Amino acid sequence: DQHAVEFHVDHAMGTVGAVAIDAEGDLFAGTSTGGTCCKHSGRVGDSPLIGCGCYADAQAGGVSCTGLGEAIMRVVLAKTAVEFLRAGKSAQETAQACTKLLFQRGRGTGGLILLDRNGVPGFSFNTSRMAFGYVSPDGSYVIEPHQ
Numbered sequence: 110d111q112h113a114v115e116f117h118v119d120h121a122m123g124t125v126g127a128v129a130i131d132a133e134g135d136l137f138a139g140t141s142t143g144g145t146c147c148k149h150s151g152r153v154g155d156s157p158l159i160g161c162g163c164y165a166d167a168q169a170g171g172v173s174c175t176g177l178g179e180a181i182m183r184v185v186l187a188k189t190a191v192e193f194l195r196a197g198k199s200a201q202e203t204a205q206a207c208t209k210l211l212f213q214r215g216r217g218t219g220g221l222i223l224l225d226r227n228g229v230p231g232f233s234f235n236t237s238r239m240a241f242g243y244v245s246p247d248g249s250y251v252i253e254p255h256q
């Protein structure tokens with residue numbers, strides 16, 4: 110309950126995730142980590158675990174997640190999102206179903222960005238704030254919160 114500044118020095122730079130589709134339709138996903146507060150040194154979070162912090166499958170979609178790693182790992186969030194896409198949910202339906210699952214079954218907060226196999230983006234988060242953006246087919250940049 111007492112989040113003193115010294116608990117935040119190691120993750121002051123935050124986290125960045127990215128998902129891309131190339132001209133051949135191959136999908137790529139990556140997630141960095143800024144770490145999270147009050148964890149033991151050496152803890153392995155969701156970010157380096159394929160299927161948790163990120164996952165990509167050219168037949169379904171690519172996903173990058175962040176938030177409370179233990180909750181993301183509990184529901185294998187990125188792979189779960191890809192399976193929702195494979196089952197026919199839209200990109201945005203998938204993103205929203207994932208943050209609901211993260212909260213209800215994972216018992217945590219976070220968010221995700223994704224592209225389906227056609228390059229359609231989806232985003233959702235259940236934290237107070239998570240910035241995201243994408244390049245639209247016409248080459249323009251869409252950034253939220255709007256700048």
Ligand code: ASP
Nearest residue numbers: 124142143144154176178
């Ligand atoms: N998901 C990361 C972790 O729990 C934290 C973050 O980078 O936002 O390790």
